[in-house]
Amino acid sequence: MWVRMRTLTLRPDQPFDLHQTLSCGQVFRWQKEDNGWWQGIVGAQVIRIHQDGNTLTFRGASPKVIRDYFALDMNLPEILASIDRDTAIHAAIESNRGLRIIQQPPWECTLSYLIATFSNIPTIQRRIEALSREFGKKISEEEKYYGFPDPKAFRSRCLDSLENCRLGYRRSYLEDTACRLASDTGWEDRIRALSYEESRKELMTLRGIGPKAADCILLFAFQRYEAFPVDVWIHRIMEERYPDLRGKGNEAIRRFGQEYFGKYAGYAQEYLFAARQVPMSQASW
DNA sequence: TTCCAGGATGCGA
DNA sequence: TCGCATCATGGA
Numbered sequence: 128m129w130v131r132m133r134t135l136t137l138r139p140d141q142p143f144d145l146h147q148t149l150s151c152g153q154v155f156r157w158q159k160e161d162n163g164w165w166q167g168i169v170g171a172q173v174i175r176i177h178q179d180g181n182t183l184t185f186r187g188a189s190p191k192v193i194r195d196y197f198a199l200d201m202n203l204p205e206i207l208a209s210i211d212r213d214t215a216i217h218a219a220i221e222s223n224r225g226l227r228i229i230q231q232p233p234w235e236c237t238l239s240y241l242i243a244t245f246s247n248i249p250t251i252q253r254r255i256e257a258l259s260r261e262f263g264k265k266i267s268e269e270e271k272y273y274g275f276p277d278p279k280a281f282r283s284r285c286l287d288s289l290e291n292c293r294l295g296y297r298r299s300y301l302e303d304t305a306c307r308l309a310s311d312t313g314w315e316d317r318i319r320a321l322s323y324e325e326s327r328k329e330l331m332t333l334r335g336i337g338p339k340a341a342d343c344i345l346l347f348a349f350q351r352y353e354a355f356p357v358d359v360w361i362h363r364i365m366e367e368r369y370p371d372l373r374g375k376g377n378e379a380i381r382r383f384g385q386e387y388f389g390k391y392a393g394y395a396q397e398y399l400f401a402a403r404q405v406p407m408s409q410a411s412w
Numbered sequence: 413t414t415c416c417a418g419g420a421t422g423c424g425a
Numbered sequence: 426t427c428g429c430a431t432c433a434t435g436g437a
Contacts, residue, residue: 243418244419245416245419245433245434246418246419246435247417247418247435247436248417248418249435250417250434250435250436251417251418253435293433293435295434297419297433297434300420300421335421337419339420340419340420356418358417360418361418376427
């Protein structure tokens with residue numbers, strides 16, 4: 128089937144780096160092809176996209192979807208200026224400028240970060256692919272792409288094929304949380320209506336969603352940019368770059384990050400995460 | 413074989 | 426409230 132190719136011209140004063148944005152670990156269903164194009168599945172859409180300077184060329188989505196998904200209308204220079212508080216974050220900004228926090232669908236983001244706990248990125252990607260194959264709808268007959276499972280797929284308890292997804296101990300968490308959210312159509316609106324702290328507590332009532340996953344979900348799916356997720360990498364980076372934090376727990380690091388970087392602390396977290404020194408043995412891109 | 417990964421849960425003190 | 430052990434899985 129012929130699919131229309133479209134283009135979008137970026138504003139020169141609003142930096143955007145497609146590669147940094149898709150390869151920093153915030154999304155799990157994008158792959159870079161040898162020819163420089165990126166291909167990803169968002170909901171039930173297969174999107175292919177390429178950047179050449181200020182021009183984005185893509186297919187599989189409307190320009191509005193692309194603008195919204197990549198948050199192209201947010202004033203990135205203003206955000207980066209607000210978090211650019213010392214040499215450590217400044218270096219992270221300089222080496223990743225153009226990275227934008229993607230606006231992910233809440234349902235998909237929540238389940239993805241639930242099964243992401245205590246795993247590495249390649250393993251997370253495989254789990255999400257397996258989950259999509261078992262419970263999602265086939266998008267393309269010939270290429271065998273599967274959309275992320277719809278909530279309807281989890282409204283019954285017939286989830287035997289979760290066994291094939293090899294989620295480990297996360298399986299029961301996914302089962303409980305997916306079934307609960309699938310039958311609670313108002314949960315997204317309820318989260319949006321709450322304050323940051325309240326919405327975080329609400330998310331943490333879901334089985335398998337703890338402090339870190341809740342902050343990822345708020346940051347990546349609910350545009351709560353004050354969220355500052357602390358995982359093993361951020362813990363390590365913050366201890367190393369801010370010596371006063373040595374020996375402190377994740378909660379203290381989270382609060383420091385939020386107070387220090389302000390209302391866009393989540394952007395600071397993402398830039399520090401993107402600038403982390405990943406051992407070659409663990410690099411996935 | 414051993415270590416580690418975008419942690420969360422449950423239990424005991 | 427805090428610290429700690431435990432929990433599957435897969436890659437290097």
